[in-house]
Amino acid sequence: MSSERITKKLTFKTFRFNAETDFLPYFKTYEMEVGKDELVLDILNRIKWEFDGSFSYRRSCRHGICGSCSIKVNGKPVLSCKQNVWELVEIFDTDTLLLEPQSRKRVVKDMIIDKKDFWKKHSELKPWLEAEIDEHPKEEIRISPHEAEQLLEADYCIQCGNCYYACPVVEVNEEYFGPAQFAKAYRFNADVRDNAKTERLEKVREMGPGVWDCVKCFECAEACPKDVDPIGKITKLHNQLFEEGLAQDNVATRHAVGFKHSIAKHGLLDEGELVRYSEGTLGVMKHLPEAIAMYRKGKIVMPWNMPKSEKLDEIKTLVKSSSKVKF
Amino acid sequence: MAELKYALYTGCTARESTPELLMSTLAVAKKLGIELVLLDEASCCGASHLQDFDDFLSLVLNARNICYAEKQGLDMVTICNTCQLNTVMTKERLDSDENLKSEVNEKLAEVGLEYKGSSSVRHFLYAIIDDYGLEKLAEQVVKPLDDFNVAAFYGCHNIRPSHLHRKQGGVAADVGEGGGEEGFESVGLMSKYNGGENPYNPTSLDRIIEALRGKSVDYESKNKCCGFHADLQAPHTAHKLTGTALLDAIDNNADMMVTPCPLCHLNMDVKQGAVAKEMGRDIKLPILHLPQLIGLALGIDPKELGLQHNVSEPAFV
Numbered sequence: 001m002s003s004e005r006i007t008k009k010l011t012f013k014t015f016r017f018n019a020e021t022d023f024l025p026y027f028k029t030y031e032m033e034v035g036k037d038e039l040v041l042d043i044l045n046r047i048k049w050e051f052d053g054s055f056s057y058r059r060s061c062r063h064g065i066c067g068s069c070s071i072k073v074n075g076k077p078v079l080s081c082k083q084n085v086w087e088l089v090e091i092f093d094t095d096t097l098l099l100e101p102q103s104r105k106r107v108v109k110d111m112i113i114d115k116k117d118f119w120k121k122h123s124e125l126k127p128w129l130e131a132e133i134d135e136h137p138k139e140e141i142r143i144s145p146h147e148a149e150q151l152l153e154a155d156y157c158i159q160c161g162n163c164y165y166a167c168p169v170v171e172v173n174e175e176y177f178g179p180a181q182f183a184k185a186y187r188f189n190a191d192v193r194d195n196a197k198t199e200r201l202e203k204v205r206e207m208g209p210g211v212w213d214c215v216k217c218f219e220c221a222e223a224c225p226k227d228v229d230p231i232g233k234i235t236k237l238h239n240q241l242f243e244e245g246l247a248q249d250n251v252a253t254r255h256a257v258g259f260k261h262s263i264a265k266h267g268l269l270d271e272g273e274l275v276r277y278s279e280g281t282l283g284v285m286k287h288l289p290e291a292i293a294m295y296r297k298g299k300i301v302m303p304w305n306m307p308k309s310e311k312l313d314e315i316k317t318l319v320k321s322s323s324k325v326k327f
Numbered sequence: 328m329a330e331l332k333y334a335l336y337t338g339c340t341a342r343e344s345t346p347e348l349l350m351s352t353l354a355v356a357k358k359l360g361i362e363l364v365l366l367d368e369a370s371c372c373g374a375s376h377l378q379d380f381d382d383f384l385s386l387v388l389n390a391r392n393i394c395y396a397e398k399q400g401l402d403m404v405t406i407c408n409t410c411q412l413n414t415v416m417t418k419e420r421l422d423s424d425e426n427l428k429s430e431v432n433e434k435l436a437e438v439g440l441e442y443k444g445s446s447s448v449r450h451f452l453y454a455i456i457d458d459y460g461l462e463k464l465a466e467q468v469v470k471p472l473d474d475f476n477v478a479a480f481y482g483c484h485n486i487r488p489s490h491l492h493r494k495q496g497g498v499a500a501d502v503g504e505g506g507g508e509e510g511f512e513s514v515g516l517m518s519k520y521n522g523g524e525n526p527y528n529p530t531s532l533d534r535i536i537e538a539l540r541g542k543s544v545d546y547e548s549k550n551k552c553c554g555f556h557a558d559l560q561a562p563h564t565a566h567k568l569t570g571t572a573l574l575d576a577i578d579n580n581a582d583m584m585v586t587p588c589p590l591c592h593l594n595m596d597v598k599q600g601a602v603a604k605e606m607g608r609d610i611k612l613p614i615l616h617l618p619q620l621i622g623l624a625l626g627i628d629p630k631e632l633g634l635q636h637n638v639s640e641p642a643f644v
Contacts (some may be wrong), residue, residue, distance in 0.1 A: 075547070076527045092528050168552050172567040213561045215568065216375050217552035218487035222526050229488075238379035252560040259377040263388065269339040269371040278559050290597055297636050298598070299344045307342050310367040314438040315388070322387040322434045325380055 007033035008089065011169035012043060015100040016055075016108050025104070028052070034085050041069055041080035044111065057111035064225065067158035071111050072100050077162035102165035118164050121177045125203060127184040130196035147192045154187035154233050156226040163220035163230050171225070175209040179220035179230035182211060186233035189240060200247045206238050210254035211237045241324045254278045257327045264319040267309025272300060331458055334396035334403045334446070338410040338573040339371050346598075347633025348589050351618035352406050352451065354631045359459060359467065363404070368395050372413040374590075375556060386427070389417035390442040394435065397446045404451040404620075409556075409576040411450045412484035415491055418448055443519040449487055452587045453524075454619055456531055469626035472541030475583060475643070477620065478576035479532035479543060479598045480595065481550050482588035486526040508517070526550060532585065532617070539624035545556035546579040548572035555590040558598075561607065569594045570606035583613040583641065585620045592616055596639045613641035 010032060017025035029169050034043070041059060048055045056100040058068040062081045069080035074092045088097055099111070106113040164170055170178050177185075185204055189197045204210045207313045211234050220230040238256070241247040255278040272291075276284045294300050301307070309315055341349040343360055356363045369392040371377075373385040393414065396403040405411040421428045422444045433442055449457075455464065522533055532542040551572055554565030573595060576584050586592050594602075596614040603610040614637065615623075622632040634641060 051598070074527065090598055093331055166566055168554070169557075169561075169564055172564050174560070209558060213557055213564060215552050215561075216563065217483040219483075219552070221488040223491075227490075228564055231488075232333045235379060235382075239382060250560075253380075256380040259371065259373055259624065260340060260381060260384065263371050263373075263377070266495050267370040269374070271339065271343050275559065290601065293638055294597055298346065299636060299638075301343045308368050311438075315370050316367075316442075317438055318387050318434060319390065320382065321437055322384045323381055324383045325514075325631045327380065327590040 005035055009088065009095065010034045010089065011096040013096060013098045014047065016110055017107050019107065024038045036086050038085050039081055040073060040078055040083045040085060043085060044080055056109040065158055070102055070160040071163050072102055074098050077102065077166045077223040079160055079162065082225050102161055115161060118161050121181050122159065122184065125181050125185040125200055126176060126196050127188065129188060129191060129194050141193060143192060150171065150190040151187055153228050155191065157183055157228050158226060160225065162223040162225060166219040166223035168219065169213055169215055169216060172209065173213060177209050178212055179234065182237055183228050183230040183233040192294050198246065201241055201244060205241050205246060205248060206290035207250060207252065242327060247327065251278050251283065253327065260319065264316060266306055267312050267315045268307055270306055279293050289318050329362065330362060331453060333459060334366050334399055335411060336366050336369055336392060336403055336405050336414065338405065338407040341406055345589040347619065348385060348406060348616045349480060349631035351616055351622050354627050358625050358627060361459065362540065364399060364401060366392065366395050372410045373411050375413060384593060385606040386417050386420065387431050388415040389414055390431050391435060393418060393446060393448065394440045395444055397443055402447045404449055404454050405586045406451050406509050407590065408422045408450065408482040408484035409590055411448065414448050415604065418444065419491055445464040446621060450587060452531060456497045456534065461534055461538040468624045470624050472539045472624055475541045476544050476580050477536045477541040478546060478581035478584040479536060479549050480572060480584050480586040480591055481529045481532060482586055482591045483552050485587060486524050486529050486550060489526050507627040528547055532587065535621065539621065544576060544579050544581045546575045548575040553591045553594040555594050558594065565594065566598070566602045566605035569598060569601040573602065573612055574606060574608060577610065577612055583615055587618055589616065596637060599639050613639050615641065
């Protein structure tokens with residue numbers, strides 16, 4: 001190594017816990033000089049090799065493809081073997097970085113977590129090609145470039161779990177499938193050879209575990225080291241439900257469709273009418289206490305005062321001519 | 328300095344359930360000498376829900392909204408994070424795909440419009456920071472917020488996804504498959520549309536709070552989700568996310584919370600009672616829209632800022 005190698009002195013506050021022997025987790029601090037080419041995985045290795053041989057983490061390929069080595073640094077989900085350390089120093093504007101497992105409540109030892117819920121939900125959505133395959137075909141199955149492109153980036157997923165453990169819905173709703181799972185469901189739904197599209201859509205349309213519970217926070221898109229854009233695939237699943245006529249008539253689908261009705265009528269969204277249309281006339285009653293509080297504060301526009309966009313005729317024309325989906 | 332002038336896309340919420348947002352935005356702009364031209368022709372952005380149903384229709388409608396800013400030769404500013412995201416997502420797709428752009432323009436031609444891509448789209452808060460300037464804002468402060476700990480709540484759609492927030496031409500995080508050999512080039516996670524914001528360490532609101540001489544609260548939930556977009560179909564999820572953020576702010580000594588997003592505001596403010604019930608703890612925290620906070624520090628009359636419309640009553644005014 002050349003003598004003019006530039007390094008930064010960094011402190012790594014590191015989450016330590018052994019589920020078999022420790023009552024509570026604790027933090028250990030390691031200081032080291034870090035070069036501009038070093039990755040988070042290099043730091044994990046150095047902690048183990050230079051400081052404490054009992055430090056535990058998952059690693060395998062070191063080529064961004066096995067998906068084993070993901071952790072969180074200062075709350076940011078990273079694939080250790082792809083994430084440069086100096087970049088983190090710049091992002092967080094600090095010389096102290098917090099290394100922790102993807103999910104504290106699932107930790108087995110140090111950086112190693114139990115991913116059983118991830119894998120269980122993953123397999124429930126049939127993440128494989130369901131097709132009658134002729135074992136002795138006369139010629140290959142031909143897929144056009146256009147058909148192959150429909151998989152989008154969904155094929156790049158390495159199941160690292162970054163999106164899953166960054167998803168706030170997974171944290172509060174145990175039955176929610178999760179972003180990686182939906183991205184994979186989309187990947188096979190988009191495959192022209194596959195026969196299980198309907199079956200997958202019937203699972204992802206369920207309220208609670210399904211796509212309608214997504215809060216659209218984009219944490220998954222941000223967390224993905226392979227640019228899979230899971231929320232983009234969740235949107236595609238929403239679209240497929242309507243296109244395939246499999247969207248059920250419920251509060252979530254009416255909520256999506258209600259926007260179109262409102263825009264066609266006013267240009268703007270009629271907030272009150274959207275809630276009434278989505279919830280139904282009876283369901284809307286549960287919003288009454290809030291509605292009263294809002295009314296008292298001048299936050300409810302009465303139907304006869306509903307504002308309308310100027311040049312509403314243009315909007316009406318476009319809604320008519322540009323609508324591509326029916327409900 | 329040339330006079331600042333923008334086309335304001337108000338979104339629907341500011342004209343209905345959060346009238347105080349529009350009032351305070353206009354009052355602050357007037358005070359700072361920023362001219363805002365209201366885009367009264369604009370329609371709803373679809374709020375990410377129309378997109379779930381009919382993606383193409385939402386592209387056409389959002390493109391039409393931008394057309395009206397372009398026609399006036401003005402850059403567009405938004406005052407709702409979700410309007411901001413849906414508008415820039417449309418812009419990004421049309422600007423990078425000629426075929427899609429002409430497909431959309433074919434429809435727009437029916438009403439005599441054409442999307443060109445000539446107007447930028449930013450949340451108003453970034454226009455204040457980047458064009459007006461924080462130093463100049465600080466000079467206008469007549470009622471400094473010295474006594475207050477203010478919790479900034481950023482709202483997802485101003486800060487994520489960062490592929491919309493990276494500087495053009497820069498590839499930030501990628502140092503090649505599994506290899507750091509090429510080393511790290513300083514590009515950073517940066518906003519392409521919303522100046523310099525980083526999703527894991529956003530600073531814009533904190534910098535504004537400091538310019539108004541308040542104390543910015545350091546708490547983990549500042550860049551988390553309030554759950555608004557699942558309010559109707561998954562109220563427990565939404566309440567828990569809102570409640571976690573509110574309690575995090577309260578446990579870190581916040582006297583109030585400020586947000587640039589009216590949808591976050593609705594969850595934090597109007598639903599505070601329901602959220603408290605879900606969390607099993609008392610929650611009483613005044614929630615201000617960003618221009619309300621700025622307006623108070625600039626000495627604007629609270630009535631003009633629409634404080635009377637806030638459900639969580641700011642007793643300090």
